[in-house]
Amino acid sequence: MANGTALLFDLDGTLTDTDHLHLEAFRILLKDFDRAITPEHYKARIMGHPNDQIMREMFPGETPERRIALSDQKEQLFRDQLATLTPTPGVLKVLDWADAHGVPYAVVTNAPRANAEMMLHGLGLDRRMTELVIGDELERAKPDPLPYRTGLQRLGATAERALAFEDSLPGIRAASGAGIATYGIRTAHPDAALLSSGAVAAIDDFTDAGLWKRLEALL
Incomplete structure (x- = not known):
């Protein structure tokens, strides 16, 4: 697509x-x-x-x-603590949906590359999440928007047609600062903090009905 x-x-x-x-x-x-x-x-x-x-x-x-x-x-x-990791509920379904519709995706993280690659391997996603944007490898990391702008560029995407998913407040500020509609995952912060940082909505995970309506609207 x-x-x-x-x-x-x-x-x-x-x-x-x-x-x-x-x-x-x-x-x-x-x-x-x-x-x-x-x-x-x-x-x-x-x-x-x-x-x-x-x-x-x-x-x-x-x-x-x-x-x-x-x-x-x-x-x-x-x-040293990493072994097999558990994907957030619904994320595999979202990736299947993206693959079926030709929607590209990437990981945008402040984690060191060694961490990111090991985590994706533990999740069984290393062969799917092949595009990695590592904040520390750029001139500026999150909360600067540069990592997300870099992700858009590498995928040939526009901010208006993209969605981002973040659980940290600096990450939400980075993605929303790049002009991307960003969903805040309720891993650690209350809804008010996620929304005030720039999230368009707060969700428990990727099974959220409102998220799926937004995904279908992309098509």
Whole structure:
């Protein structure tokens, strides 16, 4: 279908719920510093933000090189917990629908490429989600709109004919800032926060009846 349509998916918390694994990785990392982290802090200051920003805020007294090493250590702690992952309900049906109608799709994520590839493999989606936009590989990551604009460009799509799916507030701001109608997934945030960040609707998962009406309208 060459009419500019596309679906753009965040990964963590959107295609699968992995936030508890990230939180645990940070908890293990911070034990060496006699520090702790709460779920509330994770949701407010970490979830959806790029790693360099997270580490600058978390370790302001460390050198840039040390912060990179700590970031790499945290991501390895996260990957060590990964095995077979469970897709968010309805996402496989959405991908089947997209394939049947020739609608291209991509993952747009701030996760490091090693994480993203390992997660997609764990979900059994590595052969389907072949287009990966990695925020840290661009000049600017989410919440800047650049990753989503890059996704549109790579898929030959237009913002007006695309839909995005995000669970983090920085991610919603990025996608909506690119002019894309964005659905907020209720993984961690209440509806009010998702909508005030720019989501057109808040949904539990990809089985939502309103979402399916919007998908059919794309055709």
